[in-house]
Amino acid sequence: MKKRPASKARHNGASRPAAGRNGQRPADQERRYRIPDWRLERPQFHVTQKRTEAGEVRYSFTGDLDLAPPPIRESGYLTREKSIELYRWMLLNRRMEQTLETLYKQSKVVGGVYFGLGQEACSCASALALGDGDWFAPMIRNQGALLVRGFHPRDVMMQYMAKADSPTHGKDGTSHYGDIAQRNMVSPISMLGDLIPILTGVALGARLQGRNIAALTWIGDGGQSTGVTHEGLNFAAVQKLGLVLIVENNLWAYSTPTEMQFAIEDLAERAIGYGVPGMIVDGTDACQVFDATLEAVQRAHRGEGPTLIEAKMMRMKGHAIHDAAGYVPPEMLEFWRKRDPIARFEKHLLGKKWLTPAQNRELIAEVERQVDEDRTLAEASPMPDPAQAPKGVYCDPGCHPITLKYGGVKPARRGGAKLKQSEAALHFR
Amino acid sequence: MPAVTYLEAIRLALWEEMERDPNVFCIGEDIGIYGGAFKVTDGFIDRFGAERVIDTPIAESAIVGAAYGASLTGLRPVAEFQFMDFIACAFNQIVNVLAKSHYRWGAPAPLVLRGPSGGGVHGGPFHSQNPEMWFVKTPGLKVVCPATPADAYGLMKSAIRDNNPVIFFEHKFLYRRIKEELPNGGGDFTVPLGRARQARAGRDLSVITYAAMVHVALEAAEALAAEGIEVEVLDLRTVLPLDREAIAETVRKTSRAIILHEDTLTGGLAGEIAAIINEEAFDWLDAPISRIAALDTPVPFSPPLEHAFLPKVEDVVREARRLRAW
Structure with a gap:
């Protein structure tokens, strides 16, 4: 294992993370960056393409496989009650996805199923750290966030089964839906990175109406390669808007390992280039994810701008249900199986005696009951009426009110200038 | 004002x-x-x-x-x-x-x-x-x-x-x-989206167009009027959604149609409008539909090349004469 200083001070360029251009530069010629790393273990993995003796090209893996799983880092914020709530969301997240798998195997799902197995802590703890007036936009593996923010497992199930009562009434599937009115959720699209400038714009719209909000979205180690990721984060940084960007580094982008996605060591380092705070957490540690997100949300509420949080974990299934992920070295899965976020958090709660084994059994049974009930409701929903297919392309008069979420813009300090003849443009006469 | x-x-x-x-x-x-x-x-x-x-x-x-x-x-x-x-x-x-x-x-x-x-x-x-x-x-x-x-x-x-x-x-x-x-x-006024405008009335032939080409069509119409060809010019104003009724109405009136746009020909709006005419006014047509558009090339830089690229008044005049004589 490569040794590095615990503080993880970096010596590779310019000054401090948040200070930006207004900050004081150090007197010496070497600028330092700070990337806090809250993980209690720092495993190293390397995946390379190699030709086998049989002449096939496969991924070859080396890494720290022998480490024992670390304990959960104590949260500075989570109470007993809130911790149990978070644990319950994670259980619900997993149980719902297990049921989706069953529905798929029964041929009741239209299309594929995407899973967040192994990523439940990251989805649920981050969503739970948001305030009521904050916004979010989940990616495909953040189905737990939907539950935390008030959707039911049946909503997700009906989306996958393309039912009439699904949030999109069969117009779109998976987690591709949203809710402006109540839950402040922007619908994701399949293309990666587009949500980043959009959530930045949501924060801009709120600020124009006098509110500093946090706007949370996630991006993967693959998705962060897109150009729009850069455009969005840079704009949020320039405008100091309350974007909270969680980079979920789950080590595989479909079949592509991180080594073929980026050349820096940790994606959190990207934050330096934008002049925003960046940090690293263990994405399988619910307390780390919650605390880091909460502090980013608080920064957003204070109008201090965006935060980039890299959460390290492992995608424990294929890209989608069709993908057996045979390209993933099995020992890598084995390593992360010992870091199951739910099992780790369960052990933590039992160890602190915040949860008794009996309460735990009851909680699990209650979650199973809820998912079963929702499954019955979801299956009972009819398929959509084909007559709905041509409807809803445009927002016609009377179809939706345009609601000012924060009361509208109060034009302060309007200048007295009047519209005058514009100066002629210099080019293209 | x-x-x-x-x-x-x-x-x-x-x-x-x-x-x-x-x-x-x-x-x-x-x-x-x-x-x-x-x-x-x-x-x-x-x-x-x-x-x-x-x-x-x-x-x-x-x-x-x-x-x-x-x-x-x-x-x-x-x-x-x-x-x-x-x-x-x-x-x-x-x-x-x-x-x-x-x-x-x-x-x-x-x-x-x-x-x-x-x-x-x-x-x-x-x-x-x-x-x-x-x-x-x-x-x-x-x-x-x-x-x-x-x-x-x-x-x-x-x-x-x-x-x-x-x-x-x-x-x-x-x-x-x-x-x-x-x-x-x-005073404040609005123009509705999705509604075309008759830029010039005429009985012999319709030029269906939009944006800068409206002015090319009007100039051609002026020249053609001297020859006794009365051209109607329909300015679409909105190209999505299209004003199907206005397109059908002008073609039913004149029975001849030129579709003119500054965009390139292939995959341009003219093909879509020709299809609408086919669906809405086929029985009224007395001549084939004519498309005038820019060349199927990138927009060239040098003035003589760009001139060759863009649709011109003489293109409209030539096509109008051809359709009139059909």
């Missing part, structure tokens, strides 16, 4: 909408203190402040994405592209996010994407295009291409007040070349 140019009409409409509704704001590159590459927002920052006239990094996807995000909070952003050629840089946000927003999840996106398009100014391959058809193919968008100052003013107001994403193609050749007095004596 004195006559105003096409550009001043757009400025006036934008300014008045920002005065009328504090939830309208502008976002784009160099639109603040500099006033925009063509000075459309010149002086706006002095009146409305940097909060509502937002200069951005050079990042078209971020501009469109942020405008969309702000629209979800109920605001009405007007995003400027320095040249509409650069709208390609934001293509995914427009066709996959904005256009599908209402259909997929019932989220209206009341925003306007505006900027200069079109050739005739020797701007070359990246400052002259008419990329409207990239978006006409995408359900959920509205696409506007005004030809006159009054329409530019009235359509801009309608676009800002509309609850859908509207792409507003201004024509830079027309910016400071044409002038007219606005109707209503300077």
Whole structure:
């Protein structure tokens, strides 16, 4: 294992993370960056393409496989009650996805199923750290966030089964839906990175109406390669808007390992280039994810701008249900199986005696009951009426009110200038 | 009220909408203190402040994405592209996010994407295009291409007040070349989206067109009138959604149709309009439908090449004579 200083001070360029251009530069010629790393273990993995003796090209893996799983880092914020709530969301997240798998195997799902197995802590703890007036936009593996923010497992199930009562009434599937009115959720699209400038714009719209909000979205180690990721984060940084960007580094982008996605060591380092705070957490540690997100949300509420949080974990299934992920070295899965976020958090709660084994059994049974009930409701929903297919392309008069979420813009300090003849443009006469 | 140019009409409409509704704001590159590459927002920052006239990094996807995000909070952003050629840089946000927003999840996106398009100014391959058809193919968008100052003013107001994403193609050749007095004596008025306008009445032949080509059609009509050919000119104004009734009506009246546009021929709007005529007015036709469009090439830079590329008055005159004699 490569040794590095615990503080993880970096010596590779310019000054401090948040200070930006207004900050004081150090007197010496070497600028330092700070990337806090809250993980209690720092495993190293390397995946390379190699030709086998049989002449096939496969991924070859080396890494720290022998480490024992670390304990959960104590949260500075989570109470007993809130911790149990978070644990319950994670259980619900997993149980719902297990049921989706069953529905798929029964041929009741239209299309594929995407899973967040192994990523439940990251989805649920981050969503739970948001305030009521904050916004979010989940990616495909953040189905737990939907539950935390008030959707039911049946909503997700009906989306996958393309039912009439699904949030999109069969117009779109998976987690591709949203809710402006109540839950402040922007619908994701399949293309990666587009949500980043959009959530930045949501924060801009709120600020124009006098509110500093946090706007949370996630991006993967693959998705962060897109150009729009850069455009969005840079704009949020320039405008100091309350974007909270969680980079979920789950080590595989479909079949592509991180080594073929980026050349820096940790994606959190990207934050330096934008002049925003960046940090690293263990994405399988619910307390780390919650605390880091909460502090980013608080920064957003204070109008201090965006935060980039890299959460390290492992995608424990294929890209989608069709993908057996045979390209993933099995020992890598084995390593992360010992870091199951739910099992780790369960052990933590039992160890602190915040949860008794009996309460735990009851909680699990209650979650199973809820998912079963929702499954019955979801299956009972009819398929959509084909007559709905041509409807809803445009927002016609009377179809939706345009609601000012924060009361509208109060034009302060309007200048007295009047519209005058514009100066002629210099080019293209 | 004195006559105003096409550009001043757009400025006036934008300014008045920002005065009328504090939830309208502008976002784009160099639109603040500099006033925009063509000075459309010149002086706006002095009146409305940097909060509502937002200069951005050079990042078209971020501009469109942020405008969309702000629209979800109920605001009405007007995003400027320095040249509409650069709208390609934001293509995914427009066709996959904005256009599908209402259909997929019932989220209206009341925003306007505006900027200069079109050739005739020797701007070359990246400052002259008419990329409207990239978006006409995408359900959920509205696409506007005004030809006159009054329409530019009235359509801009309608676009800002509309609850859908509207792409507003201004024509830079027309910016400071044409002038007219606005109707209503300077009072507020709108021009509805999706409705064509009869730019000239005639009985012998219809030229169906939009944007700068309306003026080419009118010049040709004047020349043809001297030969006794009375040309009707239909200015579509909005190219998505199309005014099917107006297209059918003019062809049923004249029985001959030329479709004229500055965009390139293949995959251009003329093919779509020809299909509409086929569906709505086939029995009335006395001659084949004629398409006049730019060459199927990038827009060339050098003036003689660009001249060869663009549709011209003589093309319309020649085709009109041919159809008249059919």
